[in-house]
Amino acid sequence: MAQRSVAVVGSGYMGGGIAQVLALGGAKVALADVSQEIAEKNLERLIGEAERFVADGLFPADAVQRLQEQLWAAPSIEEAVADASYIEEAVPEILDIKHGTLRRISDAAPADAVIGSNTSTILIAKLAEAVENPGRFLGVHFSNPAPFIPGVEVIPHAGTTPETVEIAREIVTLTGKKAAVVKDVTGFVLNRLQYALFHEAAQVVEQGIASAEDVDTLVRTTFGFRLPFFGPFAIADMAGLDVYSFCYASLQTSFPERFATPAILQDLVDEGKLGTKSGAGFLDIPAERTEDLVAYRNKAYVAMAGLLKEMGPSPAEESAT
Known part of the structure; x- marks a missing residue:
């Protein structure tokens, strides 16, 4: 240029x-x-x-x-x-x-x-x-x-x-x-997603379910660990959209409105599009690419674990211990 x-x-x-x-x-x-x-x-x-x-x-x-x-x-x-x-x-x-x-x-x-x-x-x-x-x-x-x-x-x-x-x-x-x-709506996309996570995290701490330190640990070491490599739709496709639908139903036993099953998810499940295992989902990753995807995922997670070990704990993590 x-x-x-x-x-x-x-x-x-x-x-x-x-x-x-x-x-x-x-x-x-x-x-x-x-x-x-x-x-x-x-x-x-x-x-x-x-x-x-x-x-x-x-x-x-x-x-x-x-x-x-x-x-x-x-x-x-x-x-x-x-x-x-x-x-x-x-x-x-x-x-x-x-x-x-x-x-x-x-x-x-x-x-x-x-x-x-x-x-x-x-x-x-x-x-x-x-x-x-x-x-x-x-x-x-x-x-x-x-x-x-x-x-x-x-x-x-x-x-x-x-x-x-x-x-x-x-x-x-x-x-x-x-x-x-992205479209011009309140919060755009980045902050809408970021604050949705923070809102749930804050409620967990306010209700005494877990400490702020333990919430941060769970986010960093579980689903947050995946996010540098995969967005929420790729993660859902790999987990199985039927599994997501079942988990929503479980969450609804205590939080019926906050965790109502998204129509976009239920429509795919009803059509038999369950993610990578069926060859169609949010991202329509072909079934023949599943083995390559899993291999990439595993390599990526091991590499991330190695990087975190090499970097050592952050000052935020050290202050929480």
Whole structure:
């Protein structure tokens, strides 16, 4: 991809991390904030972070030099976005601040520049109200810490053009990450799933069923152990959708509403599509690939166990013992 001129507006922890990965991906990145002084101070911080990341083997050996060449602190938001083909807004999660910032960006940026917001909570359509030509606007939600989490939510609103979505995908690919396109609904997908788990975990602790430490242990060492390799639908297909249906029925004896069987699951079971063992399920993995899938799964889990042993317990785990 030809070098892109990119601006990141908001040079704090998230915006700075996004600027790092864009610059390391080859983009020329203008970093902007409420003042040039703040942008310059955060640029110094990002270079210092990169030096430590290189020393720890987390960034490539030439990362500092590349960031020094590719990142610059702009005197203002307007100057940062003046020649940018893509702008990432990463200011605080306060609607008035985001609206004011997006107005400044859309007034000063080229008319065809794509604008992405790193919001994790605010509806994209609501933010789009402040953008001139909102078809070029969408959510591009990186996760914390931005340099190291590989997934990015791409969230078009109803008026976002298909071309804008494609450019956002290209930007995510430029950073070496994976894009998942989701609809503009409250919580999007990432936080809707994350907070659903936390809600159940909090209730378990509140009700005295298990301690916070034991809940964390179970999540890390059981179903959470699978999640780096397989999403919830692949896991369900491998377990057997009939098994999932039975487990839902069991959960309903105590939690009839909260654990009502999803219609999408029951429909598949009724059709005899039970996952990998039947050759059809949520992901329709062919039955002849089951042996390869199981072999990959087993190898992956052993490799994960080896990595965890090599890394040793995290400070969070050590403090719980």
